[in-house]
Amino acid sequence: MNERIRQALAEHARLATDISLLSDEADLYRAGMTSHASVNVMLALEDFFDVEFPDRMLRRDVFESVASIRAALSELLAGVPS
Amino acid sequence: MSVVVERDQALLDAVLAIGRDVAAPNADEVDRSARFPVEAIAALREERALSAFVPVSLGGGGVSFETLARCCFELGRHCAASAMVFAMHQIQVVSIVRHLEADSWFESYLADLAAEQRLIASVTSEVGTGGDMGRSIAAVTPSADGGLTFEKQAPTVSYGEYADDLLTTLRRAPDAEPGDQVVALTHRSQTELESTGTWDVLGMRGTCSPGYVVRATLLPEQILSTPFARVAAESVVPVSHILWSHLWLGIAQDAFDRARAFVRASAKRKPGEPLPIASRLSHLLSELSMLRAEVDYALREFVNASEDPGRERLSTMAAALRFNNLKIAASEHAADICRGALDICGIVGFKNDTPFSVGRHLRDAMSAALMIANERIHQTNAGLLLIAKDI
Numbered sequence A: 001m002n003e004r005i006r007q008a009l010a011e012h013a014r015l016a017t018d019i020s021l022l023s024d025e026a027d028l029y030r031a032g033m034t035s036h037a038s039v040n041v042m043l044a045l046e047d048f049f050d051v052e053f054p055d056r057m058l059r060r061d062v063f064e065s066v067a068s069i070r071a072a073l074s075e076l077l078a079g080v081p082s
Numbered sequence B: 001m002s003v004v005v006e007r008d009q010a011l012l013d014a015v016l017a018i019g020r021d022v023a024a025p026n027a028d029e030v031d032r033s034a035r036f037p038v039e040a041i042a043a044l045r046e047e048r049a050l051s052a053f054v055p056v057s058l059g060g061g062g063v064s065f066e067t068l069a070r071c072c073f074e075l076g077r078h079c080a081a082s083a084m085v086f087a088m089h090q091i092q093v094v095s096i097v098r099h100l101e102a103d104s105w106f107e108s109y110l111a112d113l114a115a116e117q118r119l120i121a122s123v124t125s126e127v128g129t130g131g132d133m134g135r136s137i138a139a140v141t142p143s144a145d146g147g148l149t150f151e152k153q154a155p156t157v158s159y160g161e162y163a164d165d166l167l168t169t170l171r172r173a174p175d176a177e178p179g180d181q182v183v184a185l186t187h188r189s190q191t192e193l194e195s196t197g198t199w200d201v202l203g204m205r206g207t208c209s210p211g212y213v214v215r216a217t218l219l220p221e222q223i224l225s226t227p228f229a230r231v232a233a234e235s236v237v238p239v240s241h242i243l244w245s246h247l248w249l250g251i252a253q254d255a256f257d258r259a260r261a262f263v264r265a266s267a268k269r270k271p272g273e274p275l276p277i278a279s280r281l282s283h284l285l286s287e288l289s290m291l292r293a294e295v296d297y298a299l300r301e302f303v304n305a306s307e308d309p310g311r312e313r314l315s316t317m318a319a320a321l322r323f324n325n326l327k328i329a330a331s332e333h334a335a336d337i338c339r340g341a342l343d344i345c346g347i348v349g350f351k352n353d354t355p356f357s358v359g360r361h362l363r364d365a366m367s368a369a370l371m372i373a374n375e376r377i378h379q380t381n382a383g384l385l386l387i388a389k390d391i
Helices: A002-012 A035-049 A066-077 B003-033 B038-046 B065-076 B080-098 B105-116 B228-269 B276-306 B309-315 B317-345 B359-366 B374-385
Strands: B120-123 B148-154 B165-171 B181-187 B191-195 B212-218
Touching: A002 A035, A002 A066, A035 A066, A035 B374, B003 B038, B003 B065, B003 B080, B003 B359, B038 B080, B065 B080, B065 B228, B065 B276, B080 B105, B080 B120, B080 B165, B080 B228, B080 B359, B148 B165, B165 B212, B181 B212, B181 B228, B228 B276, B228 B309, B228 B317, B228 B359, B276 B309, B276 B317, B309 B317, B317 B359, B317 B374
Parallel strands: B120 B165
Antiparallel strands: B148 B212, B165 B181, B191 B212
């Protein structure tokens, strides 16, 4: 899953730093991801994993790092009621 | 009556009186001369209205956000420039209060603000960012003596020359990304404002908002610890849009009241005769009611969402869409209503010296679409709509 998240970030987040140089915990906004770019990251992840992020997850902090995105996706894929 | 309600009512009564007795008589002259509304702001200071939202424990008025919004509406009915200065100051105060940490520099600052009735201006827009408040070029920069400095090219700073303190958005450090922003508060004595332009504009002339190069020195504790992105989502953006909308509604309300007075005067002159403008006034009331409902509903949603633990609802895309849309709708409808009032009043509305003049209202309301350009907000919303679910 990490690899797929990182690929979506590489394609859509428009980071100032190469994603491979960032840890899972690194703050993506500080690395240059704009809110506009984060929308495209979300769309790409929804498409690939065939999930929909509910509104409660469409928050800045959920898309802050690879780790926080992974936590949100894991919850969705595990079928935890949203 | 509880203490809280009494405090709120006392402020509202005072602001009503200031609007009627101080702001209104000076409004035309403030507009014509494009001068700062000194009388109204002095009167608001006298009533300790500048610290109305500061907690009582810090010497402030401790009033509710709803009361503050109502004050913006009431001032907007009489002098839009006075209302805008009051609203912009309160946006800064509310943002600081909502992100306050115990025993911080900002806590003692708020106590000073209450004691001295200090006025805060904001330096958020920047030359070269294309009007995007979420990005900065200017950065907090360490200086040789261990302090911090910054230099920011601001295209407009409302009432900067009259403010005691300035709240400025900046990149966190010289090597930070444009979106990695913090907000710093500097006293006027720490800040140099080098004027880069004039303020001869169509409306909101009394806000005195020319451009400046802003240079300041500051201490690290004068930077709010919460990142600006969070302060913006939870406070600055919704609070700005709500308080602005209330004062735009006030402008529209007064334009409507003037049109109504004109229709009544016409009806009295020719009792019993058909009066086409009476029906146009009824159409205008429908528009005004819609605007009132939109503004009021957004206020209630914000207050409710603010009570959630962690204010999580305010950080969602649905909330961003909600308050962005309030701004677009209120700014457009307020100007439309002023235009409708002008259509009803005709030449006496067009003239600047009749009881039915609405030229100033129309010009002031037209600024609304430009304060964070509506087209830019539409672009943001277009992106959010792709992903938000529950609109």
